[in-house]
Amino acid sequence: MRGSRTHHGGYYVSYHTIKAAAAVIAAKTQRETHTAAVVLGSGLSDYARTLDGAIEMPYEAIPEFPVPRVVGHGGSLFSVPVGENYILLFAGRVHLYEGWSMDEVVFGVRTAVATGAERILLTNAAGGVNDAFHPGTLVTISDHLNLTARNPLIGPNDARLGPRFPDMSTVYSLRMRTELARILRSHELPVHEGVYAWFTGPTYETPAEVEMAKRMGADLVGMSTVPEAIAAKHMGADVAGLSLVTNYAAGISGDPLSHDDVTETATKARAQFSNVIDAFLPMLAGG
Numbered sequence: 001m002r003g004s005r006t007h008h009g010g011y012y013v014s015y016h017t018i019k020a021a022a023a024v025i026a027a028k029t030q031r032e033t034h035t036a037a038v039v040l041g042s043g044l045s046d047y048a049r050t051l052d053g054a055i056e057m058p059y060e061a062i063p064e065f066p067v068p069r070v071v072g073h074g075g076s077l078f079s080v081p082v083g084e085n086y087i088l089l090f091a092g093r094v095h096l097y098e099g100w101s102m103d104e105v106v107f108g109v110r111t112a113v114a115t116g117a118e119r120i121l122l123t124n125a126a127g128g129v130n131d132a133f134h135p136g137t138l139v140t141i142s143d144h145l146n147l148t149a150r151n152p153l154i155g156p157n158d159a160r161l162g163p164r165f166p167d168m169s170t171v172y173s174l175r176m177r178t179e180l181a182r183i184l185r186s187h188e189l190p191v192h193e194g195v196y197a198w199f200t201g202p203t204y205e206t207p208a209e210v211e212m213a214k215r216m217g218a219d220l221v222g223m224s225t226v227p228e229a230i231a232a233k234h235m236g237a238d239v240a241g242l243s244l245v246t247n248y249a250a251g252i253s254g255d256p257l258s259h260d261d262v263t264e265t266a267t268k269a270r271a272q273f274s275n276v277i278d279a280f281l282p283m284l285a286g287g
Helices: 015-029 045-050 107-114 174-186 207-215 226-234 259-268 270-286
Strands: 036-040 055-058 076-082 085-091 119-128 138-146 193-198 220-222 238-248
Touching: 015 055, 015 076, 015 107, 036 045, 036 107, 036 270, 045 076, 045 085, 045 270, 076 270, 085 107, 085 270, 107 119, 107 226, 119 226, 119 259, 119 270, 138 174, 138 226, 138 270, 174 238, 174 270, 193 226, 193 238, 220 238, 226 238, 238 259, 238 270, 259 270
Parallel strands: 036 085, 036 119, 119 238, 138 193, 193 220
Antiparallel strands: 055 076, 076 085, 119 220, 138 238
16 A cells, blocks of 8 residues: 545555565665664765665665655665664655655654664754854754644554554653763763754744744754654654754854755764764664
C-alpha cells in the first residue's frame, strides 16, 4: 500500500509504505539492519561522504521518499559501517514549509526505525535565543517547544508504529545527552543544553516571537527536528538532538537574518561539528 490522500486532503503514509522503503534500503545496501540513524542539518550534508565504507542512495531511489527543495539541504541517504553495525545518515531533510505533509516530513526517521534503528541523532542549524549561545556554539537539546500547533501523530494511529497517546516527558535521551557532554568536554568545547522551539518557517521569527519563545523557556529556535523527534519517540527509538547555533535569533543582535549567513556559519563550524559526531557514532551505533 502506497501513501495516499485522505478524505480531508492530507497525505497519509501507511505502515506498509514505510516497511517497503526499509526493504529497499536493505536490498540496495545488502545490509539488513541499521542500528541507528543521523539526520544532518543545514550545511552539514557533505559530512556523510567523508566516512569509510559509505553507500549512497539518492532519495529518489527509495519509494515515496520526499526530496528536499531547499539549497544546501542535500538529498541522499548513506549507509555506513560503524564497528560491527551499520548506521544511516540522512544528508538533508524536508520541512513543513516546503509544502510537505507531516507524514512526509517524518517519513525518513520512521523508515530508519523500520530498518532497525534504535537510536536517532537529529542535528540542525538553529537561532540562538539564549544570549550565551553565540554563532558557532554546539548545544545539546534537552527538551522542545512545539509552537506550530501541528503534530505528526494527528490522524489515524497504527499500533504497529506506536501507541495512540505516547509519553513525551523524556523525548531526548539522558544517556545520549550525557555521552554528548563527555565528548564535548574531551574536545575542549563548552557543554551547553537548551530547549529548542519549533516554528514552521519559512520566514525567520520576528523579534516579538523570539521574545515570546524566550519567556516560554526556549534557548533555540528553528524550523525542523521536533516532528522527527516526536515520530521517532512514538516508534520507541531513543532520540538525541544537537543544534549548531548559526545566528542570533531576531531581536537579539539587531542584525538582519539570511539563509546564506546560516549556511556560511555551518560551513565554518563543519570540522568542529564533524569531530563531535565522529566521536559519538560508536556509542550511537552500538548502544
